[in-house]
Amino acid sequence: MAMRMSPNCITILQSDEIFVFGSNLAGMHGGGAARLAYQKFGAIWGQGVGLQGQSYAIPTMQGGVETIRPYVDEFIEFARLHPQLEFLVTEIGCGIAGFTPTEIAPLFEHAKEVGNIYLPERFWNVLK
16 A cells, blocks of 8 residues: 655645644634644634635544544545545644644544545554
8 A cells, every 4th residue: 555645844735635734623723733724725713623725624632532533534534525635634633732643643544545645654654
């Protein structure tokens, strides 16, 4: 299986690319990748989940890793249903939320089989 890697630093998107970032449920996109999503890629202030412009929010600030799983599962299904788009996943949960790739990457196990999801290198290193 080919490892589809998202770039380490995303500053521009093609028209079919979606920036996937970690958010909070309140949609207060004030820092990290969420701030970039709000400033450049169409994230909507006050919307903490799902597709917004050329970004997709996955909440990571509401508790432990298991509270993130349903949102990751929802994202993977969304990506599967939208094969015309490419989803560039950032290291969600590994900045302000304080998790590590070792904790978050396993949530993306089922993303490995979805051809339009690109994961960070440090997630792939865990999933290999």
